[in-house]
Amino acid sequence: MRGVIYTETVVFAPPEQFAADAPYQLAIVTLEDGKRLTARILGDRVAIGDPVELTETRNHIPFFSKK
Amino acid sequence: MREVAVIGIGKTAFGAFADRDLRSLAVEAGLACLADANVSPSQIEAFYLGNFAGPSFVGQNHLAPYIAGAMGVEHVPCTRFEAACASSGSAFFHAVASVASGMYDLVLVGGVEKMTSQTTPKVTEILAGAGDMAGEGRAGATFPALFAMIARRHMYQYGTTREQLAAVAVKNHSNGAKNPQAHMRKVITMEQALNGKPIADPLTVYDCSLVSDGAAAVLICPLERASEFTSKPVRVRGIAQTSDHVALDEKDDITTFRAVKEAAQKAYKMAGVTASDIQFAELHDCFTIAEIVATEDLGFVEKGCGGPYVLEGKTCLRGERPINTSGGLKSKGHPVGATGVAQICDVVLQIRGDAGERQIARHDLGLTQNLGGSGATAVVTILGAA
Numbered sequence A: 001m002r003g004v005i006y007t008e009t010v011v012f013a014p015p016e017q018f019a020a021d022a023p024y025q026l027a028i029v030t031l032e033d034g035k036r037l038t039a040r041i042l043g044d045r046v047a048i049g050d051p052v053e054l055t056e057t058r059n060h061i062p063f064f065s066k067k
Numbered sequence B: 001m002r003e004v005a006v007i008g009i010g011k012t013a014f015g016a017f018a019d020r021d022l023r024s025l026a027v028e029a030g031l032a033c034l035a036d037a038n039v040s041p042s043q044i045e046a047f048y049l050g051n052f053a054g055p056s057f058v059g060q061n062h063l064a065p066y067i068a069g070a071m072g073v074e075h076v077p078c079t080r081f082e083a084a085c086a087s088s089g090s091a092f093f094h095a096v097a098s099v100a101s102g103m104y105d106l107v108l109v110g111g112v113e114k115m116t117s118q119t120t121p122k123v124t125e126i127l128a129g130a131g132d133m134a135g136e137g138r139a140g141a142t143f144p145a146l147f148a149m150i151a152r153r154h155m156y157q158y159g160t161t162r163e164q165l166a167a168v169a170v171k172n173h174s175n176g177a178k179n180p181q182a183h184m185r186k187v188i189t190m191e192q193a194l195n196g197k198p199i200a201d202p203l204t205v206y207d208c209s210l211v212s213d214g215a216a217a218v219l220i221c222p223l224e225r226a227s228e229f230t231s232k233p234v235r236v237r238g239i240a241q242t243s244d245h246v247a248l249d250e251k252d253d254i255t256t257f258r259a260v261k262e263a264a265q266k267a268y269k270m271a272g273v274t275a276s277d278i279q280f281a282e283l284h285d286c287f288t289i290a291e292i293v294a295t296e297d298l299g300f301v302e303k304g305c306g307g308p309y310v311l312e313g314k315t316c317l318r319g320e321r322p323i324n325t326s327g328g329l330k331s332k333g334h335p336v337g338a339t340g341v342a343q344i345c346d347v348v349l350q351i352r353g354d355a356g357e358r359q360i361a362r363h364d365l366g367l368t369q370n371l372g373g374s375g376a377t378a379v380v381t382i383l384g385a386a
Helices: A016-021 B022-037 B054-058 B063-071 B087-100 B120-128 B143-158 B162-176 B190-194 B223-228 B258-271 B288-297 B306-311 B336-352
Strands: A002-011 A024-031 A036-041 A051-058 A061-066 B004-011 B046-050 B078-081 B107-114 B198-200 B213-222 B234-243 B280-282 B365-372 B377-385
Touching (some): A002 A036, A002 B198, A016 B120, B004 B022, B004 B087, B004 B336, B022 B107, B022 B213, B046 B087, B054 B120, B063 B078, B087 B213, B087 B365, B120 B143, B143 B288, B162 B288, B213 B223, B280 B336, B288 B306, B288 B365, B336 B377
Parallel strands (some): A036 A061, B280 B365
Antiparallel strands (some): A002 A024, A002 A051, A024 A036, B365 B377
């Protein structure tokens, strides 16, 4: 699954259940079919317009990385 | 439909009150409101309560009769409205509809939230429940994160800057410092606002509203009866509530809140006014970017021009259209379920000419904009001198 970063942020103040993950990058990805998905970013930080692809799904959370 | 007037207002101070419970805050605001209109609890025909997450924050359900009974409002319909941060805006909307329809004459509308007894990560988690927990919430989206993503996109599309975001915080803190009931009565500098602790890039702690305890209440009746209770009635000129998708990723364009735009157009039409007629407003600055987007969605400025509008001082206390003279959610505080009704109280105070040190010169026609979640509920109200 591939897409482009529509918007992103880095979360420094997480909710209780994600305390161990912070800081983490969160993004809305525009997929190839035009639909959007809220996902986490693995690896390098991404910016608006960057192409990304799905690398894994963990606990129903999609993780994308820079292509 | 009958015309409706606000005849009483009452608020607690907003803040972190370790020794106060939810009910005592709501009762204090409600009784202050009834005293303001010289009305006794037994005259109230219905009680509408806005509360977002009392069951999660303090473990108490069935809040409307729980609070009403303690105020001496008994044997009448008492109902809680939940619409995230627009809970009491929504309660007010439905209360106005009930009086306009002729069903009731005297209706009390309250809003309350008791948030500070939970830790910040727990508060963050509870607030995240106003979003889509099966999608964005599960991925780790907090509310600051959702509005940070809105800010990022707004910066990308319109060139909005960090300074423009910070200008909202500086302005609202300046106003809140003059409000004796504000949570954080502290003036901040642009430098401080730009260098706050990061919460969700590009938002820092100074871009985020406060986690507060507090309550607010207003009393409404048909305009034709208002003079029985007050010499300074305030007319509800226009009001609308609209909705949109809960999840941010389901919206076509996240730099605008469609629900706010639609509510504003309906409210303007009902009031027979345009955006340019609005002299001042209390806007939902849950995050600094939200106030900037609101000024655009309400038609105060063209799309994309909200950043320069605030940075140039047009919305400060002595500007052409003062916004958040109360200090807004940023400085006055944001007990989420109380915010919508508190905004009504603050506009009524200005229209009456009773805003003290923060009183503005042109105060005949004001607006409130109350936002739920990342734009899934919007309530816009236009209030005018009777």
